[in-house]
Amino acid sequence: PLLMEDLEAEAFLADKAYDTNELLDMLKEADITAVIPPVKSRKEQRAYSHELYRARHVIKIVFDALKHWRGIATRYAKLTVSFIAAIHVRCLFLYLPVHTT
Structure with missing residues (x-):
């Protein structure tokens, strides 16, 4: 709940583990679309x-690549600016095609 305060988003993407009534109510109150598949044990399956x-899969792959x-992963950069720059550089390597000859 603390991480949800002042959250500004159009949609909240998560897996089945986050399918709780509390989270769904918080998202509804904040007018954020919940993109969470319902667990099989729910009596009423949500669309x-x-x-x-x-x-969500693409986002998960990018985070996994960044962690590797x-x-x-070890946060070598002492300054936040340097850390963000390292993330930008890594994202460029993931986005741009690399051709080796």
Whole structure:
């Protein structure tokens, strides 16, 4: 709940582990669309955007790739600016095609 305070977003993407009534109520109160597949044990299965949920996979892959870069995973940078710059550089390497000859 503390992380949800003052959250500004159009949608909240999460997996089934986050399918709780408390979180869904908080998102509804904040007027944020919940893109969370319902657990099978729910009596009433909620509808959610399957297309938007697929975007979660791309986000997860990017975070996984960032964690595998040692400089980011161990936070070598002393300054926040340097740390953010390292993330930007790594994202460029992930985004741009690299051709080796």
